[in-house]
Amino acid sequence: MKKSILFISCDEALEICDRSQYGEASFWEKLKFNFRFCWCKMTRSYSKQNKKLTKVMKESNIECLKEKERQDLHQNFDAFLRNQEQQ
Amino acid sequence: MPKHQLDPTKWVALYSDYLFNYTIARVNDRETAKDLVQEAFFSALKSMKNFKGEASERTWLISILKRKIIDYYRKSNSKKGQAEIRISYNSPKDDGDWLAERVADLDKTAEGKLENKELGDAIHECMSKLPEKQALVFRMKTIEGMDTETICNELKITPSNLWVIIHRARTAMAECLEQNWF
Structure with missing residues (x-):
């Protein structure tokens, strides 16, 4: 089946919506998304929920350990744990 | 039988992010936060026998971490606090209700911070x-x-x-x- 230039499936729209939350959707993808957004209730609802999540994540200023820091913590902790068990 | 049990082998995977975020929101320094989380894990390991099983593992770890954070502030004593109190106002015109303004600002900041922590x-x-x-x-x-x-x-x-x-x-x-x- 020939793929439409402007019409995209709901799954595609949701993926574009996700990518645009991270600034990774192209202009053309956004255009196709907006076209679907106009008539698809599910796309609109997901988009609303997704934007809300992005806003909350930004506002929270949440921090977490970087992968390397977590590995270091793991190593130090495991060494301490082994040491405790030997005593 | 206690309601909750401890499994230290899973602590880092399950709670390190939560504890780190909890700490950094309170000490505002990444390195210090990492050290405090590690110290809290070590202390928790040492005092596992004191765990009664009434609170969840995470609540228990947080209570240990809170003590570590308090100790950290005690050690770093009041120097920082004194510096923060010295508010400089550029012109005498600012004298008016500066204290009231300052208190209002602090209230807003505190509210925002608390909401962010939650x-x-x-x-x-x-x-x-x-x-x-x-x-x-x-x-x-x-x-x-x-x-x-x-x-x-x-x-x-x-x-x-x-x-x-x-x-x-x-x-x-x-x-x-x-x-x-x-």
Whole structure:
């Protein structure tokens, strides 16, 4: 089946919506998304929920350990744990 | 039999992010926060026999961490506090209601900070309910802000895989936060 230039499936729209939350959707993808957004209730609802999540994540200023820091913590902790068990 | 039991082998995987976020919101310094979390884990290991099993593992770890944070502030004593009190006002015209303004500002800041801490707690709570891989990818992409290519290379997944994982994680996070926060 020939793929439409402007019409995209709901799954595609949701993926574009996700990518645009991270600034990774192209202009053309956004255009196709907006076209679907106009008539698809599910796309609109997901988009609303997704934007809300992005806003909350930004506002929270949440921090977490970087992968390397977590590995270091793991190593130090495991060494301490082994040491405790030997005593 | 106690309601809760301890399993230290899972502590770092399950609670390090939550404890780190809890700490950094209170000490504002990444290195100090990392050290305090590590110290709290070590202290917890040493005092495992004191765990009565009434509180959850996480609550118990937080109570130990709180003591570590208090100790940290005691040690760093009042120098910082004194510096913060010295508010410089450039002109005498500013004298008026400066104290009232300052108190109002502090109230607003404190309120904002408290709300952020609670929101941070809610986000970590929701993230802890995600499957391990979803939580990892969501954290790397959303909190650490890593680019797609780096994550894919590190985790050996394709970009399509990554977006499927992100989609599932975002849906679960939004539903969870809907119940606990929004």
